[in-house]
Amino acid sequence: xxxxxxxxxxxxxxxxxxxxxxxxxxxxxxxxxxxxxxxxxxxxxxxxxxxxxxxxxxxxxxxxxxxxxxxxxxxxxxxxxxxxxxxxxxxxxxxxxxxxxxxxxxxxxxxxxxxxxxxxxxxxxxx
Amino acid sequence: xxxxxxxxxxxxxxxxxxxxxxxxxxxxxxxxxxxxxxxxxxxxxxxxxxxxxxxxxxxxxxxxxxxxxxxxxxxxxxxxxxxxxxxxxxxxxxxxxxxxxxxxxxxxxxxxxxxxxxxxxxxxxxxxxxxxxxxxxxxxxxxxxxxxxxxxxxxxxxxxxxxxxxxxxxxxxxxxxxxxxxxxxxxxxxxxxxxxxxxxxxxxxx
Numbered sequence: 001x002x003x004x005x006x007x008x009x010x011x012x013x014x015x016x017x018x019x020x021x022x023x024x025x026x027x028x029x030x031x032x033x034x035x036x037x038x039x040x041x042x043x044x045x046x047x048x049x050x051x052x053x054x055x056x057x058x059x060x061x062x063x064x065x066x067x068x069x070x071x072x073x074x075x076x077x078x079x080x081x082x083x084x085x086x087x088x089x090x091x092x093x094x095x096x097x098x099x100x101x102x103x104x105x106x107x108x109x110x111x112x113x114x115x116x117x118x119x120x121x122x123x124x125x126x127x
Numbered sequence: 128x129x130x131x132x133x134x135x136x137x138x139x140x141x142x143x144x145x146x147x148x149x150x151x152x153x154x155x156x157x158x159x160x161x162x163x164x165x166x167x168x169x170x171x172x173x174x175x176x177x178x179x180x181x182x183x184x185x186x187x188x189x190x191x192x193x194x195x196x197x198x199x200x201x202x203x204x205x206x207x208x209x210x211x212x213x214x215x216x217x218x219x220x221x222x223x224x225x226x227x228x229x230x231x232x233x234x235x236x237x238x239x240x241x242x243x244x245x246x247x248x249x250x251x252x253x254x255x256x257x258x259x260x261x262x263x264x265x266x267x268x269x270x271x272x273x274x275x276x277x278x279x280x281x282x283x284x285x286x287x288x289x290x291x292x293x294x295x296x297x298x299x300x301x302x303x304x305x306x307x308x309x310x311x312x313x314x315x316x317x318x319x320x321x322x323x324x325x326x327x328x329x330x331x332x333x
Contacts, residue, residue: 014279021271029264032254072286075156083237086168090175090241094248115278122283123290126301 006064006125007057013118016050019043020107027100037099044103047110054117065127069120076116084112153222155289160230171238175245183249186242191327194235195320198273202317206310214299218292221306225289232285236277240270252330259330266326273316273323281316284309 023043027035058064087108091101174182205224209217247253252263288305291297 010279010283014275017275017278018271021275025264025267025271028253028267029260030255068290072290076286079233082168083233086171086237086241089172090245093175094245111278115282118279119283119286122305123287126287126291126298126305 006061007054009054009058009121010118012050012054012057013114013121016047016054016114017111019047019050020110023047023107024104027104035100037103040103044107044110047107051110051114054114058117058121065124068127069124071120072123073116073120076119077112080112080115084108151219151222153226153289153292155226155286155293156229157226160227164230164234167234167238171241174242178245178249180246180249183242183246186238187246190235190238191243194232194239195324197232197235198313198317198320201310202314206314209306209310217306218302221288221302222292225285228285229282229289232277232282236274259333262326262330266323266330269319269322269326273319276312276316276319280308281312284312 020043023040026043027037027040088105091104096104170182171186174186209220212220244253247263251257252259254260257263284305288302288309291301291305
């Protein structure tokens with residue numbers, strides 16, 4: 001099996017998703033009361049940071065099955081954009097607005113980008 | 128359907144290539160299933176727009192039950208059974224089962240969660256004033272853990288094993304590693320599904 005030294009993309013990706021989920025739980029737990037957004041913003045910022053680190057670490061990998069990575073990533077991205085769209089639709093439909101909607105929308109964007117990266121990475125690492 | 132050859136390790140030489148065995152051809156994402164998924168998502172959107180109790184309860188309960196049963200079955204019944212199957216039987220089962228799972232799992236998860244959230248909003252059970260709010264938040268935590276495992280480990284392993292099986296000469300070690308990851312992840316999410324059953328029945332009982 002191919003055991004090249006690769007960055008810990010899966011671990012960082014799961015940590016990033018866990019931060020997003022934690023932020024979502026924090027916000028949902030307070031509904032419908034006004035909720036201090038700062039904790040959720042910090043969790044989102046940390047998640048975005050991990051996404052950026054993951055992208056940077058991946059971009060520095062020299063020998064990698066990039067064509068396979070991009071082929072899987074583009075289809076996975078399409079699928080997760082549809083799912084993210086459904087989640088966003090439900091949020092807007094429920095009358096969510098303002099800072100809360102912005103934080104949740106950005107969280108959904110991170111989710112819709114990071115999950116295809118994780119899928120494409122897992123496939124491409126064995127090519 | 129065409130059959131292609133796959134080289135598998137012999138029992139006495141786990142790492143080495145063995146005699147080629149027949150492997151059914153398959154689609155990684157079964158195109159025939161995409162219209163069904165699209166129709167289900169359309170139903171979900173209609174149910175959310177209508178915001179009526181029965182369609183939301185139906186979607187949440189039916190798809191939630193499917194999610195729970197699939198996780199428990201994969202993790203505790205099929206996973207252990209697969210380990211005892213011969214390698215050709217495992218390959219055959221994997222090529223038949225896993226493409227379907229690529230469509231089924233994201234669909235049941237999305238419909239369960241979206242319908243469940245809308246149902247909770249309609250019934251007021253997601254409000255922090257709800258008398259069993261602690262249990263509801265506990266369900267968020269459990270579902271959150273399941274989501275991270277499913278998105279980070281389960282789904283990527285599912286796709287990766289199918290891509291590997293599509294190759295002219297798949298690497299059995301890679302398939303074994305990925306299937307182990309898939310089954311262990313399914314087992315863990317299956318255990319978390321037991322927690323969801325406890326929480327949901329407690330909330331329903333009031």
